[in-house]
Amino acid sequence: MKTILINLESDQVLAGQLCQALNAQQGEIELRRFPDDESYLRVLTDCQHHNVVIFCNLYQPDNKILRLLLLSDTLRQMGANKIGLITPYLAYMRQDKQFNPGECVSSRPFATLISASLDFLVTVDPHLHRYHSLDEIYSIPSRVVHAAPLIADWIKNHIPKPLLIGPDSESEQWVSRVAELADAPFQVLHKIRRGDYDVEVTLPEVERWRQHTPVLVDDIISSGRTMQETIIHLQNAAMPRTTCIAVHGIFAADAYSQLNAVADVVSCNTIPHPSNQIAIAQAIASATRELLEE
CATH class of the missing domain: 3.40.50.2020 (Rossmann fold)
Incomplete structure (x- = not known):
């Protein structure tokens, strides 16, 4: 049949x-x-x-x-x-x-x-x-x-010495799985969300990871505010250029152009978008x- x-x-x-x-x-x-x-x-x-x-x-x-x-x-x-x-x-x-x-x-x-x-x-x-x-x-x-195995494979093939970063405590189990599959260390942000476009994030100590490429991983990038705030912290810590990875790249309003100006942006092709790289x-x-x- x-x-x-x-x-x-x-x-x-x-x-x-x-x-x-x-x-x-x-x-x-x-x-x-x-x-x-x-x-x-x-x-x-x-x-x-x-x-x-x-x-x-x-x-x-x-x-x-x-x-x-x-x-x-x-x-x-x-x-x-x-x-x-x-x-x-x-x-x-x-x-x-x-x-x-x-x-x-x-x-x-x-x-x-x-x-x-x-x-x-x-x-x-x-x-x-x-x-x-x-x-x-x-x-x-x-x-x-x-998508964790697919993202991990992409990271292993494209990012030298990655440091995976999750957006909040709820992402830890998911991001830790990607990190395990990619054989990479990870950290998790502390995030306070006050509204759709009002997000405050703090990072754990990053000094020991200065030689690693930060890779922000989330299931959805919508407003992109969490990642933008995190990138500012990473830039202030003089870390290499960030890669942002999403399973679902919604990129509301001008989120993609703002992120793409300060980071490499990658997504799975669950939603058609120029950032699609993970099949x-x-x-x-x-x-x-x-x-x-x-």
Whole structure:
């Protein structure tokens, strides 16, 4: 039974890599909008009795989620076997607690919506801050691809004498794993966040690491303020030029240009961006095959 992969408004290059890695048939769909801005969707590939994987990167999800639900329902009506979702960036994971009365803890209703429409989910390092696993909110089988081995390999091949630096105490377990795989020392920042763009960081003693290249590692770079503050401290300590690495490079507003002016910026290709240097297709394909074979 041939697996069919349908790219729903996402990175064409990564979609092609996934299709090849999965030895899948490329599914064809027709998408357009009616004059009233409602969506028209038609599946052109015969999907009856086939497993179908939808590649839909849910970065900036609000313009994609309705079409994803329309597509999954159409595939179900066509008699598709399993219908899975590959989304390198899983949206609505950062709001995982109610901080003020009346706030929507959006990670939960979003997970309910996805779980009701699909049979499995594959993603890359979702923002699991207060959740121990996706199973706490998603009721479908899932696989999380961990970028730590991929980042460690990149560091070993590109950075001489690296010193890995994590953004806060919560990152220690993750950054220590990358450091272990890269056979490198690491330090963790002490961070106080007062708002989206108001972050204060302090570094442990760095004198002993002056001959090392600092490598700031985080799962998400959004505003970039934490890294910018850290780079100032590293510059004041007369350390070599910093490398900033993110699994997911969101780079809100002018975050990338500001970081790129003072550091080398690298990201996994979970979100298409000029900083993409770390490939994820093979790891995603491997996780997807596991779920298709279950």
